[in-house]
Amino acid sequence: MSHANAALTPRARLRLARLIVDERWPVAVAANMFMVSPVTARKWASRYRTEGPAGMADRSSRPHRLPSKTPPEIVKRIVRARWRRRLGPVQIGGELGTPASTVHAVLVRCRINRLSRIDRVTGEPIRRYEHDHPGSMIHVDVTKFGNIPDGGGWRYLGRDAAKQNRSATARRTGEWTDDYHPRIGRSFLHTVIDDYSRVAYVEICADEKAVTAIAVLQRAVAWFADRGVTVERVLSDNGSAYRSFAWRDACAELRITPKRTRPYRPQTNGKIERFHRTLADGWAYARFYGSESERRDALPRWLHFYNQHRRHSAIGAPPISRLNNLPGHHT
Structure with missing residues (x-):
């Protein structure tokens, strides 16, 4: 599935590439017809020559290398500080000499950026489960x-009015405690x-x-x-x-x-x-x-x-x- 800003769908890429490779159209003319740049047209034509129709599919834009990626050792120390002491990004970054934004990004990737996702007793991430069909559990x-006594309770009327209502209800029902308090x-x-x-x-x-x-x-x-x-x-x-x-x-x-x-x-x-x-x-x-x-x-x-x-x-x-x-x- 092409991304929202893609100029060509896989089907349109194939048509463009076939015009250039199979029907020998000039690159500039074919690119103008599909309203893309000649560079883009040459890219799809090259992929069509080497891979055929399969080369028209979308590819991941993820880079092969991430030279600025946070080292695994730092990630472990960030996660350990979050689990065991529940420190925030600023405190963890201050201890490790790492920018708070980097610490926050690591916590988000590990899905522990919110303390509500960490078990209070063990410090481990909360593992939520759900059975796969109705009735399984x-x-x-x-x-x-x-x-609620007749006339309403204390949450809406206050304790004084509710006390009177409790007594009136107990007189109607005859329910009293041993020390003659209304039993609701x-x-x-x-x-x-x-x-x-x-x-x-x-x-x-x-x-x-x-x-x-x-x-x-x-x-x-x-x-x-x-x-x-x-x-x-x-x-x-x-x-x-x-x-x-x-x-x-x-x-x-x-x-x-x-x-x-x-x-x-x-x-x-x-x-x-x-x-x-x-x-x-x-x-x-x-x-x-x-x-x-x-x-x-x-x-x-x-x-x-x-x-x-x-x-x-x-x-x-x-x-x-x-x-x-x-x-x-x-x-």
């Missing part, structure tokens, strides 16, 4: 949100994310016990199956529900391979952790809700927007778009 987890409770959101497509399935439950988590998994697997996706593996953290024998047996019954993250390494399950933040910003705290039931009623609509219409920054398209055109999906 799903991520499961539970996130919790405090319930929490919502447990069981979330399921497909690793490849980022399509999400969410249920609001009353707890995070193994029985509840298993029921959510069964319904999620059926939900994905209705969309032509067969779940093969499930990745969870090391919560008690996911370490239980009941969870293991349920996965075996569904013919799913259960996997767990390394302890104290939530980054392994980072896709669903990031989804929880999107869930909080886009739904849970996105606007004023007058009650918990009002917020729960808004979840299906937001989830439809997330799956069907919201452009996902990691894949550049709505998640549901990656479930289209699966084998047999439209048959």
Whole structure:
């Protein structure tokens, strides 16, 4: 494929070369016909004589030698300083006697020019992975949100007004703590994310016990199956529900391979952790809700927007778009 500023395409180059070589046109006349310089016309004619039509293809413009290229030893020292001490280009350049612009260019080539791309614990570059088809891996987890009292919560009304609303809600429901404080409770959101497509399935439950988590998994697997996706593996953290024998047996019954993250390494399950933040910003705290039931009623609509219409920054398209055109999906 020719670059944007090329005067000739490979087909036009071949026509130009054949006019000069095969039909004996003067170089100046042929060059004028194709609106290029005689030097360019001679170049393509020479390549045609030596290589034939294959010589009309584009070639890399990369030079054979780079005498000013940063030596590998300096590159290693720059990368080591970045990984181990997280220094910036100015600090690294000052230590090594290298221009900061050169250090920055090396960091860009090594894809560690942003500290967010370096693991905080090991200092190694973060290796992002993605399974190659829907259903190859799903991520499961539970996130919790405090319930909203009738009349609204403190995020929009302030703590004094929210305290009155909490008391009024407790008087209506009769839910009080042992020391007579209003008990509003929490919502447990069981979330399921497909690793490849980022399509999400969410249920609001009353707890995070193994029985509840298993029921959510069964319904999620059926939900994905209705969309032509067969779940093969499930990745969870090391919560008690996911370490239980009941969870293991349920996965075996569904013919799913259960996997767990390394302890104290939530980054392994980072896709669903990031989804929880999107869930909080886009739904849970996105606007004023007058009650918990009002917020729960808004979840299906937001989830439809997330799956069907919201452009996902990691894949550049709505998640549901990656479930289209699966084998047999439209048959």
